Amino acid sequence: MKKTDIGAAWQGLANCKGCGIRDSALFADLTESDFNLIHLPIDTHMVAPGEALYHVGDAPEALYTVRSGLVKLVQYLPNGAQRIVRLLRAGDTAGLEAALGEPYRHSAIAVHPVLTCRIPRAVIQRLSTETQHLHQQLLRRWHQAVERADAFLVELGTGSARARVARLFLILMDEQDECELFSREDVGAILGITTETASRMVAELKRQGVLTELRFNRFRCDRVALRALAEDS
Amino acid sequence: MKKTDIGAAWQGLANCKGCGIRDSALFADLTESDFNLIHLPIDTHMVAPGEALYHVGDAPEALYTVRSGLVKLVQYLPNGAQRIVRLLRAGDTAGLEAALGEPYRHSAIAVHPVLTCRIPRAVIQRLSTETQHLHQQLLRRWHQAVERADAFLVELGTGSARARVARLFLILMDEQDECELFSREDVGAILGITTETASRMVAELKRQGVLTELRFNRFRCDRVALRALAEDS
DNA sequence: CGCCCCATTGAGATTATTCAACCTAGGTGG
DNA sequence: CCACCTAGGTTGAATAATCTCAATGGGGCG
Numbered sequence: 001m002k003k004t005d006i007g008a009a010w011q012g013l014a015n016c017k018g019c020g021i022r023d024s025a026l027f028a029d030l031t032e033s034d035f036n037l038i039h040l041p042i043d044t045h046m047v048a049p050g051e052a053l054y055h056v057g058d059a060p061e062a063l064y065t066v067r068s069g070l071v072k073l074v075q076y077l078p079n080g081a082q083r084i085v086r087l088l089r090a091g092d093t094a095g096l097e098a099a100l101g102e103p104y105r106h107s108a109i110a111v112h113p114v115l116t117c118r119i120p121r122a123v124i125q126r127l128s129t130e131t132q133h134l135h136q137q138l139l140r141r142w143h144q145a146v147e148r149a150d151a152f153l154v155e156l157g158t159g160s161a162r163a164r165v166a167r168l169f170l171i172l173m174d175e176q177d178e179c180e181l182f183s184r185e186d187v188g189a190i191l192g193i194t195t196e197t198a199s200r201m202v203a204e205l206k207r208q209g210v211l212t213e214l215r216f217n218r219f220r221c222d223r224v225a226l227r228a229l230a231e232d233s
Numbered sequence: 234m235k236k237t238d239i240g241a242a243w244q245g246l247a248n249c250k251g252c253g254i255r256d257s258a259l260f261a262d263l264t265e266s267d268f269n270l271i272h273l274p275i276d277t278h279m280v281a282p283g284e285a286l287y288h289v290g291d292a293p294e295a296l297y298t299v300r301s302g303l304v305k306l307v308q309y310l311p312n313g314a315q316r317i318v319r320l321l322r323a324g325d326t327a328g329l330e331a332a333l334g335e336p337y338r339h340s341a342i343a344v345h346p347v348l349t350c351r352i353p354r355a356v357i358q359r360l361s362t363e364t365q366h367l368h369q370q371l372l373r374r375w376h377q378a379v380e381r382a383d384a385f386l387v388e389l390g391t392g393s394a395r396a397r398v399a400r401l402f403l404i405l406m407d408e409q410d411e412c413e414l415f416s417r418e419d420v421g422a423i424l425g426i427t428t429e430t431a432s433r434m435v436a437e438l439k440r441q442g443v444l445t446e447l448r449f450n451r452f453r454c455d456r457v458a459l460r461a462l463a464e465d466s
Numbered sequence: 467c468g469c470c471c472c473a474t475t476g477a478g479a480t481t482a483t484t485c486a487a488c489c490t491a492g493g494t495g496g
Numbered sequence: 497c498c499a500c501c502t503a504g505g506t507t508g509a510a511t512a513a514t515c516t517c518a519a520t521g522g523g524g525c526g
Contacts, residue, residue: 075383077387078464083386083390085383100372100373105379105380106383139333140333142378143329143333143335145379146338147338149379149382150308150318153385153386154308157316161513184474192390192391194514195472195473196473196475196516197513199474200474200514202473203473230311393481394481394482416504427482427483427484428505429505429507430482432504432505432507433506436505
């Protein structure tokens with residue numbers, strides 16, 4: 001009951017104007033008057049690890065701003081295996097395609113406990129036609145999504161398994177010296193390697209002292225060593 | 234002198250309104266009056282295989298509509314190797330980031346002889362603020378770019394080398410029974426495998442009769458057999 | 467306290483890479 | 497016109513990396 005009691009708990013209406021991450025979020029550029037155009041509730045949800053914000057093929061009725069935590073975007077292969085296509089963190093937007101009325105292309109699943117704002121499609125469409133600000137933000141978000149997709153392909157889909165794991169840690173660290181990992185299965189699904197290989201590589205880095213496990217799946221990382229490993233072929 | 238004589242040859246101003254691929258191109262939705270907003274020349278270029286539309290880091294002064302041929306978007310790895318991140322064909326747009334004033338993230342290089350329209354950034358920015366039509370198209374193009382990127386990652390970056398090659402051919406065929414291939418080096422750079430492995434796989438498919446080489450790098454393909462091979466793990 | 471999930475590890479099979487050699491077609495220069 | 501030369505493609509053999517299948521162990525949860 002430790003995890004499920006925070007599952008998809010409703011947290012009440014969001015206060016966008018006073019939002020702590022607003023400067024990095026979709027609504028970053030909105031003006032005072034733009035906010036008056038919002039006539040539908042935007043509410044905040046907690047999502048527990050393993051639960052979904054939405055699934056492939058769901059009716060695209062909303063998009064989501066990630067306020068905290070980590071979300072994976074997953075696509076499924078014909079044989080049923082899954083491949084993780086992107087990771088989203090605080091300030092990122094999930095389900096952008098809903099703004100275009102397109103079906104969701106992925107399932108968006110919480111990896112760590114996640115706090116999100118659910119923004120109904122109608123709000124986006126209204127704002128998108130009424131204010132240039134949001135339109136520009138949407139373009140920028142799409143641009144960002146493509147950059148991330150390309151980075152996943154190039155950095156995490158190329159080179160030896162060891163190099164890929166090293167690059168994944170460098171991405172997860174993001175300015176910090178520590179980072180929170182997740183299941184080896186997910187590591188494999190991101191890097192395009194098997195769960196066992198992912199496990200072996202992480203374990204090896206721990207033995208070499210490049211990673212120090214502070215507590216379960218929480219690591220202190222040696223950035224210099226990781227960068228050296230990331231160069232392998 | 235056979236190839237270079239068509240290299241980047243200037244072909245004169247384009248007639249967008251009467252363009253043969255307009256219904257699938259960036260200017261698809263523009264109205265008669267929208268066209269009057271274009272005050273800068275849009276011209277057509279031939280680009281020979283191996284030549285670039287633009288390079289990473291070039292000043293983002295234009296974006297390009299591909300009218301015919303095949304273009305690869307390339308990113309370079311720290312070790313100098315290249316990875317092909319997407320393929321663009323007739324109707325696709327290269328260098329969308331220029332519309333946002335962002336630097337080019339890739340080099341766009343012709344694989345087969347390419348005919349393009351060069352659209353100056355200023356034209357896009359003008360149209361983009363003046364007409365909703367173009368704005369919507371831009372959003373849709375970004376959306377499409379993300380879909381393609383994800384498809385590359387999932388379909389071409391997963392499974393055995395044989396399955397990846399089979400999936401690449403299925404993408405290249407695109408409704409037809411024949412397709413035009415390119416160098417084994419490029420095949421490798423798309424699939425994240427070595428040139429030799431790419432060559433072996435293509436040669437093997439030829440021996441098995443799944444592919445029939447009609448002329449150099451032009452193949453008749455057995456779609457059913459390819460689909461079966463594409464399923465391997 | 468016992469079960470279950472997941473990380474880890476081992477050993478062997480499989481696959482892909484590496485390094486080299488060879489071959490062919492097309493272009494070059496004599 | 498022919499010999500040469502180069503760039504790709506193809507292939508072989510040895511090596512290295514990854515996958516597969518299987519077993520073990522620990523930690524959290526019921």
